[in-house]
Amino acid sequence: MDVISPSAGDFPSDGDSPDPDFVFSSQGKVLKSFGIAERLPVALNSPDFTGGAWDERLRNAFRALKAKGVDNPIVVGAVPFDSRQPAQLFIPRRYEIADAARFVRDAGDDGAALEVAGIHETINRRHYESAVGQALDLFRTTALKKVVLSRPLDIEARRLFAPQSLAHALLRQNPGAFVFSVPVAYGQTLIGASPELLIRKTGRNIVSNPLAGSARRSPSREEEERRVKALLGSQKDKTEHRYVVDAVREALSGHCATLSVPEGPSVIRTPTMLHLSTEIAGELADPSVSSLRLAHALHPTPAICGTPTDPAFDAIGRLEGYARNWYGGMVGWMDSQGNGEWALSIRCGLASGRNLRLYAGAGVVADSKPAAEWEETAAKLTTMLNAFGLSAAVATAGSGMAGSEMAGLEMAS
Numbered sequence: 417m418d419v420i421s422p423s424a425g426d427f428p429s430d431g432d433s434p435d436p437d438f439v440f441s442s443q444g445k446v447l448k449s450f451g452i453a454e455r456l457p458v459a460l461n462s463p464d465f466t467g468g469a470w471d472e473r474l475r476n477a478f479r480a481l482k483a484k485g486v487d488n489p490i491v492v493g494a495v496p497f498d499s500r501q502p503a504q505l506f507i508p509r510r511y512e513i514a515d516a517a518r519f520v521r522d523a524g525d526d527g528a529a530l531e532v533a534g535i536h537e538t539i540n541r542r543h544y545e546s547a548v549g550q551a552l553d554l555f556r557t558t559a560l561k562k563v564v565l566s567r568p569l570d571i572e573a574r575r576l577f578a579p580q581s582l583a584h585a586l587l588r589q590n591p592g593a594f595v596f597s598v599p600v601a602y603g604q605t606l607i608g609a610s611p612e613l614l615i616r617k618t619g620r621n622i623v624s625n626p627l628a629g630s631a632r633r634s635p636s637r638e639e640e641e642r643r644v645k646a647l648l649g650s651q652k653d654k655t656e657h658r659y660v661v662d663a664v665r666e667a668l669s670g671h672c673a674t675l676s677v678p679e680g681p682s683v684i685r686t687p688t689m690l691h692l693s694t695e696i697a698g699e700l701a702d703p704s705v706s707s708l709r710l711a712h713a714l715h716p717t718p719a720i721c722g723t724p725t726d727p728a729f730d731a732i733g734r735l736e737g738y739a740r741n742w743y744g745g746m747v748g749w750m751d752s753q754g755n756g757e758w759a760l761s762i763r764c765g766l767a768s769g770r771n772l773r774l775y776a777g778a779g780v781v782a783d784s785k786p787a788a789e790w791e792e793t794a795a796k797l798t799t800m801l802n803a804f805g806l807s808a809a810v811a812t813a814g815s816g817m818a819g820s821e822m823a824g825l826e827m828a829s
């Protein structure tokens with residue numbers, strides 16, 4: 417896969433705007449940061465990061481800020497799916513941690529409602545299902561066991577996207593998610609409501625909560641119970657899930673004095689999806705290892721890439737037909753002790769002017785059916801579409817919506 421930088425120039429920020437530049441919510445709190453004290457760009461898969469030079473720069477920057485009286489400086493930002501591409505990481509001038517419910521309440525209903533000029537299914541159903549079919553062939557002929565195949569959905573609005581309003585709407589609708597808004601390049605903001613914690617480090621303690629194996633929620637309680645049972649009993653979903661848990665266990669065990677991995681998965685609910693979930697908790701052998709270093713050791717897990725990692729990564733590059741860039745990477749924050757949280761950048765979109773590219777993927781294994789994987793990506797897209805009240809119109813796209821209703825329907829070769 418080509419190494420193309422996803423950033424299109426730095427974004428200016430003097431910290432004087434009343435709106436935060438960076439937003440990240442977790443467990444009922446929201447971290448808002450303003451301005452940029454120092455940019456610390458780095459590709460995680462580069463000697464600069466792996467050899468420790470970046471950590472040294474970060475330590476020096478933190479030391480200088482502490483000398484100026486900043487109590488607990490942090491670094492925030494986003495890492496792309498391909499760790500060879502530069503991450504957008506920066507130390508904010510200032511930040512505050514607010515109550516998430518108040519953040520939403522104070523914002524009022526600032527209306528993320530959208531007047532759509534066009535919806536472009538850049539990778540259409542036929543293309544996506546054919547990619548799944550090719551993955552099924554690879555399972556028969558190569559060592560590949562799982563690959564996560566994703567697709568973009570491009571929305572063009574009549575007005576500029578307002579990342580702040582979108583973040584408020586997402587947090588209002590997804591209070592349990594990691595809602596984020598991150599400026600990743602000049603005029604480009606990555607916004608989403610991720611259900612998946614890659615890593616949290618608090619002192620010696622770490623937690624990772626991989627998800628894999630999914631079903632759409634149902635408005636009927638009985639039907640939902642049926643789906644929960646079906647998910648817990650599905651061999652296909654359990655296999656898909658096990659690959660992720662095994663990889664997380666393997667990546668973390670070398671760093672941990674203790675690591676506890678539940679016997680089997682449970683089901684978690686987002687407002688739109690049911691997922692098989694395993695919460696893995698551990699105690700670090702060396703508590704000075706930073707959350708970003710652990711995130712790098714984990715990334716990309718089979719929740720977003722596949723098993724084994726390298727052939728899955730190559731298959732994604734060959735089969736998906738578009739560049740993921742920030743989708744499938746991670747977003748988060750970290751302090752000078754390395755404490756922090758990194759959530760997978762999923763259920764998200766990249767806003768740029770009047771354009772918003774949404775993304776969704778699904779784990780494909782030998783028992784997968786192309787049509788069901790397409791439906792799963794459609795279900796996952798509703799998290800973002802709901803923020804605009806759009807899901808009813810778009811959820812059926814590619815599964816019945818007439819081509820003429822979709823402005824500029826394109827087919828990728």
Ligand SMILES: C=C(O[C@@H]1C=C(C(=O)O)C=C[C@H]1O)C(=O)O
Pocket residue numbers: 564566612626627628629630691719720762763775776777778779780796
């Ligand atoms: C890839 C996505 O989600 C991931 C894939 C899942 C699956 O295949 O079941 C479930 C949760 C996430 O780990 C996405 O939302 O785009």
